[in-house]
Amino acid sequence: MKLYGFWRSLATLRVRIAMNLKGLEREEVMVDLQAGVQHSPEYRAVNPQGVLPALIDGEGPPLFQSLSILEYLDERFPKPPLLPSDARGRARVRGLAQIVACDSHPLIVPRIREFLEREFGLDEAQRLAWCRHWLADGLRAIEAHLANDAESGAYCHGDTVTMADVCLVSLAVGYRHYFQGRLEDFPKSAAVVERCLADDAFARAHPLRQPGAPKAA
Amino acid sequence: MKLYGFWRSLATLRVRIAMNLKGLEREEVMVDLQAGVQHSPEYRAVNPQGVLPALIDGEGPPLFQSLSILEYLDERFPKPPLLPSDARGRARVRGLAQIVACDSHPLIVPRIREFLEREFGLDEAQRLAWCRHWLADGLRAIEAHLANDAESGAYCHGDTVTMADVCLVSLAVGYRHYFQGRLEDFPKSAAVVERCLADDAFARAHPLRQPGAPKAA
Numbered sequence: 001m002k003l004y005g006f007w008r009s010l011a012t013l014r015v016r017i018a019m020n021l022k023g024l025e026r027e028e029v030m031v032d033l034q035a036g037v038q039h040s041p042e043y044r045a046v047n048p049q050g051v052l053p054a055l056i057d058g059e060g061p062p063l064f065q066s067l068s069i070l071e072y073l074d075e076r077f078p079k080p081p082l083l084p085s086d087a088r089g090r091a092r093v094r095g096l097a098q099i100v101a102c103d104s105h106p107l108i109v110p111r112i113r114e115f116l117e118r119e120f121g122l123d124e125a126q127r128l129a130w131c132r133h134w135l136a137d138g139l140r141a142i143e144a145h146l147a148n149d150a151e152s153g154a155y156c157h158g159d160t161v162t163m164a165d166v167c168l169v170s171l172a173v174g175y176r177h178y179f180q181g182r183l184e185d186f187p188k189s190a191a192v193v194e195r196c197l198a199d200d201a202f203a204r205a206h207p208l209r210q211p212g213a214p215k216a217a
Numbered sequence: 218m219k220l221y222g223f224w225r226s227l228a229t230l231r232v233r234i235a236m237n238l239k240g241l242e243r244e245e246v247m248v249d250l251q252a253g254v255q256h257s258p259e260y261r262a263v264n265p266q267g268v269l270p271a272l273i274d275g276e277g278p279p280l281f282q283s284l285s286i287l288e289y290l291d292e293r294f295p296k297p298p299l300l301p302s303d304a305r306g307r308a309r310v311r312g313l314a315q316i317v318a319c320d321s322h323p324l325i326v327p328r329i330r331e332f333l334e335r336e337f338g339l340d341e342a343q344r345l346a347w348c349r350h351w352l353a354d355g356l357r358a359i360e361a362h363l364a365n366d367a368e369s370g371a372y373c374h375g376d377t378v379t380m381a382d383v384c385l386v387s388l389a390v391g392y393r394h395y396f397q398g399r400l401e402d403f404p405k406s407a408a409v410v411e412r413c414l415a416d417d418a419f420a421r422a423h424p425l426r427q428p429g430a431p432k433a434a
Binding site: 049061068069071087091092094095098099101102119122126129130133137141144145148149150 | 289307308309
């Protein structure tokens with residue numbers, strides 16, 4: 001399979017982790033978000049929205065949107081599953097994943113930060129405050145669920161990895177490494193993230209271990 | 218089932234449409250977003266994130282996040298289905314739904330507009346430009362898929378309603394009625410939306426037909 005990604009992309013990180021968990025080989029094509037390559041006609045022909053990631057599996061058209069790709073991979077390659085076997089469990093895991101992938105991470109992606117600078121003249125400190133605020137907002141919501149819900153376990157949902165953990169790790173990595181956030185403020189989330197990152201499938205997917213990444217970001 | 222919603226909430230609109238399509242009865246509890254009731258301890262006890270919607274089905278804990286609720290309803294009440302029967306079709310429908318629910322709509326919700334005003338001092342015209350820009354950005358991506366993809370039909374995916382249509386309608390209603398956007402700029406999307414809104418399951422769910430809505434919004 002061919003994954004269009006970028007070392008820094010947190011949505012790509014989710015797909016990379018899922019593919020590692022399922023033991024799937026990939027070729028990763030780097031689309032340099034910092035150079036604006038996602039807006040090129042070549043990449044728009046792959047994904048007309050001009051965002052990462054996109055995944056090509058065989059002859060079919062490119063798959064797009066990270067959560068949709070996680071669901072597709074989980075349907076096509078069910079072992080190990082990224083969703084629980086019961087409907088309410090799946091709903092909770094999807095809900096947690098969507099706190100990250102809908103309500104938190106999309107607020108801090110390059111096109112948003114560029115708009116805030118270009119249209120509203122916000123400086124770097126203001127843009128950093130914006131990013132930290134919305135990532136922390138997502139972490140706060142996840143933390144409340146981990147603290148309150150009976151289904152919380154060693155991972156977000158029970159004692160096995162699900163797509164909620166995949167998404168939480170993507171949020172935590174961005175918060176800590178890109179925006180100097182204190183993950184310690186969210187202790188239950190931090191414990192899950194630490195447990196995940198001790199797993200090679202997560203660790204190998206880390207942005208700072210990808211080609212093109214700086215020594216520290 | 219008990220749905221926590223608000224007449225104006227576009228994420229609640231999605232759940233309302235899905236429940237109508239599936240013929241499910243509901244009691245809707247209005248959580249006044251404009252008065253900030255979503256931040257009350259009472260509502261936080263239902264949904265710790267303090268956002269709409271939430272759905273109570275029987276004795277289980279509240280369901281949260283609109284796309285997760287749509288998936289849950291589709292699993293529990295499969296007729297009529299909101300997803301195609303093939304994995305690639307499901308991936309495309311989920312991807313389209315996520316363009317709306319991840320990359321577009323979360324940028325314009327009350328907490329974002331309040332932050333732009335309170336923290337950055339942006340005036341109403343600037344906030345309106347922000348909202349219009351990101352909703353149009355989502356519509357542009359959907360329009361490109363509808364124009365390019367072989368699977369496009371009378372609806373977003375073939376000739377039956379899916380959760381992609383449910384999400385597209387929520388985006389279009391907000392764009393047109395709340396932010397005075399020109400849906401005509403996206404003709405394929407506009408045609409799908411018009412077809413959907415001719416269906417009573419969509420029409421009855423419209424924000425302006427809910428209790429508490431003004432005559433025009």
